[in-house]
Amino acid sequence: MCGIVGLLLKKAALHGQLGELMVPMLIGMTDRGPDSAGMAVFTSPLPQARRKVSLYSALTDQGAGYDWQRLIDDLNDDLHLHAGVIIKANHAVITFDGAVAPVTTWIKAHAPKLHALSAGRTMDVYKDIGKPAQVAERYAFTQLTGSHLVGHTRMATESAVTPDRAHPFTAGEDFCLVHNGSLSNPNAVRRMLEPLGIRFDTDNDTEAACRFLEWRLREGDSLPTALQRGFEALDGFYTFLIGTPVELALIRDPFACKPAVVAETDDYVAIASEFRSLAHLPGVKHAHVFEPAPERVYIWKR
Amino acid sequence: MEALSFDLARDTVRQVNQRLHAGGAELSGREVRIFNPDGAHNIAVGLNAPVHVTVYGHAGYYAAGMNCHASVLIEGSASTGVAENMMSGRVHVKGFASNAAGASAHGGLLVIEGDAGLRCGISLKGGDIVVGGSVGSFSGFMAQAGRIVICGDAGDALGDSLYEAVIYVQGTIASLGADARIEPLGDADITAVRELLAAAGLNHDANHFKRVASARSLYHWNADAEQEY
Numbered sequence: 221m222c223g224i225v226g227l228l229l230k231k232a233a234l235h236g237q238l239g240e241l242m243v244p245m246l247i248g249m250t251d252r253g254p255d256s257a258g259m260a261v262f263t264s265p266l267p268q269a270r271r272k273v274s275l276y277s278a279l280t281d282q283g284a285g286y287d288w289q290r291l292i293d294d295l296n297d298d299l300h301l302h303a304g305v306i307i308k309a310n311h312a313v314i315t316f317d318g319a320v321a322p323v324t325t326w327i328k329a330h331a332p333k334l335h336a337l338s339a340g341r342t343m344d345v346y347k348d349i350g351k352p353a354q355v356a357e358r359y360a361f362t363q364l365t366g367s368h369l370v371g372h373t374r375m376a377t378e379s380a381v382t383p384d385r386a387h388p389f390t391a392g393e394d395f396c397l398v399h400n401g402s403l404s405n406p407n408a409v410r411r412m413l414e415p416l417g418i419r420f421d422t423d424n425d426t427e428a429a430c431r432f433l434e435w436r437l438r439e440g441d442s443l444p445t446a447l448q449r450g451f452e453a454l455d456g457f458y459t460f461l462i463g464t465p466v467e468l469a470l471i472r473d474p475f476a477c478k479p480a481v482v483a484e485t486d487d488y489v490a491i492a493s494e495f496r497s498l499a500h501l502p503g504v505k506h507a508h509v510f511e512p513a514p515e516r517v518y519i520w521k522r
Numbered sequence: 523m524e525a526l527s528f529d530l531a532r533d534t535v536r537q538v539n540q541r542l543h544a545g546g547a548e549l550s551g552r553e554v555r556i557f558n559p560d561g562a563h564n565i566a567v568g569l570n571a572p573v574h575v576t577v578y579g580h581a582g583y584y585a586a587g588m589n590c591h592a593s594v595l596i597e598g599s600a601s602t603g604v605a606e607n608m609m610s611g612r613v614h615v616k617g618f619a620s621n622a623a624g625a626s627a628h629g630g631l632l633v634i635e636g637d638a639g640l641r642c643g644i645s646l647k648g649g650d651i652v653v654g655g656s657v658g659s660f661s662g663f664m665a666q667a668g669r670i671v672i673c674g675d676a677g678d679a680l681g682d683s684l685y686e687a688v689i690y691v692q693g694t695i696a697s698l699g700a701d702a703r704i705e706p707l708g709d710a711d712i713t714a715v716r717e718l719l720a721a722a723g724l725n726h727d728a729n730h731f732k733r734v735a736s737a738r739s740l741y742h743w744n745a746d747a748e749q750e751y
Binding site: 474475476479481494495496497498499500505509510511513514 | 558560561562579580582583598599601602617618620621637639640658659660
């Protein structure tokens with residue numbers, strides 16, 4: 221079992237409240253996912269040539285006491301960058317001019333135990349083991365701002381309880397996915413993708429879905445087409461929430477084995493595994509509340 | 523008699539249910555109001571007295587499960603397993619219901635004014651279900667007794683492996699399940715649908731429904747059938 225939440229704010233004036241509105245949604249899914257939690261939040265994009273990479277240090281020997289400044293100094297010296305860093309507990313977001321690949325390759329070579337959580341221009345990712353309320357407090361989720369987010373509370377069934385196996389999973393740039401359910405063919409998907417040069421970070425089933433869909437988008441599929449292909453390629457039980465810089469998407473498997481409910485008002489689209497995570501939202505008593513149908517693509521744009 | 527009110531913003535579901543279970547004869551005919559359900563699970567499960575419960579909002583999993591004698595009205599939607607294994611009484615959902623609504627209900631009437639999710643009335647054992655909207659796939663799966671009236675459309679595999687329950691559908695049927703077939707609508711069927719619609723407070727013409735029942739070809743092992751799959 222797991223819990224998923226998604227929130228898209230339709231009015232720019234509300235973007236400052238994104239974290240505040242979301243935290244009770246995430247904590248409301250604690251019963252469904254008490255072992256880990258995570259969040260991908262979509263902020264205003266960086267300028268065209270700038271990129272950011274979210275990193276996680278708790279798997280290193282120094283843990284939360286990681287010397288980020290030294291890493292940045294070395295990175296800047298070696299790659300002739302002017303990268304900056306913002307630190308939150310054991311997470312750091314590094315921002316720089318230029319492409320992502322040289323930076324992540326350098327980090328992998330010089331600090332192999334650092335885990336790269338995400339890369340891109342708009343998306344920040346935070347995830348860790350612990351109860352949702354603890355994770356929310358560790359990374360000050362109430363202070364998050366932005367247009368939309370996807371979040372997850374995990375009760376692991378398919379792979380170990382570790383920070384890198386928590387959701388959201390990311391692939392490429394500014395693409396993320398959270399999953400309630402379990403896939404039955406993740407290894408087949410993986411065997412199809414790996415010969416194409418697509419690398420996996422974990423043995424988690426959800427990562428296969430995330431990398432499959434991001435690969436389809438990179439191959440030129442629109443998001444609806446990629447998700448439609450997902451129905452063919454991904455076998456198992458799932459409700460997926462998918463985030464891109466401009467979209468929040470949802471699909472459920474044909475048997476609707478895993479729950480989802482949507483509440484929509486003039487101000488927001490809010491999604492959760494169960495209504496109890498939506499009950500606190502302003503105006504929800506008059507919201508259009510519905511259960512998304514199985515095997516249908518739902519996409520909301522910011 | 524004054525209504526008994528609970529507020530789930532303050533009271534726990536366990537407190538509410540224990541109060542309703544302990545009430546016995548004292549609760550007979552009593553109005554019970556439950557405010558701020560906010561999707562909580564197990565609201566008003568296991569009731570065993572002729573009380574009238576109104577839930578003002580959206581209910582979570584298994585609302586009014588195992589209901590006996592009580593009449594439960596849910597003003598909002600109901601999540602998975604509403605009125606599962608109901609024995610008697612009535613459960614009425616004003617909004618939509620999620621998967622497995624009325625699963626294995628032995629008696630009573632479940633009314634869903636909106637749509638019902640997948641597997642509505644799965645393994646129905648004698649209860650009646652009236653759905654104002656449409657139902658999802660695998661509804662009526664292995665239903666043994668009772669009736670399901672669907673005013674909208676039905677999803678795939680309707681009535682798969684059906685026993686003696688009968689399903690009436692006004693709209694389209696995406697596909698019938700194994701051993702389910704459409705049969706002529708007789709006078710007794712029209713009367714039954716009319717009565718169930720009236721009981722549900724829904725206004726449709728009973729003549730416009732199709733009758734889906736078991737072809738009974740799965741009842742007995744057929745040694746001559748192709749056994750390779």
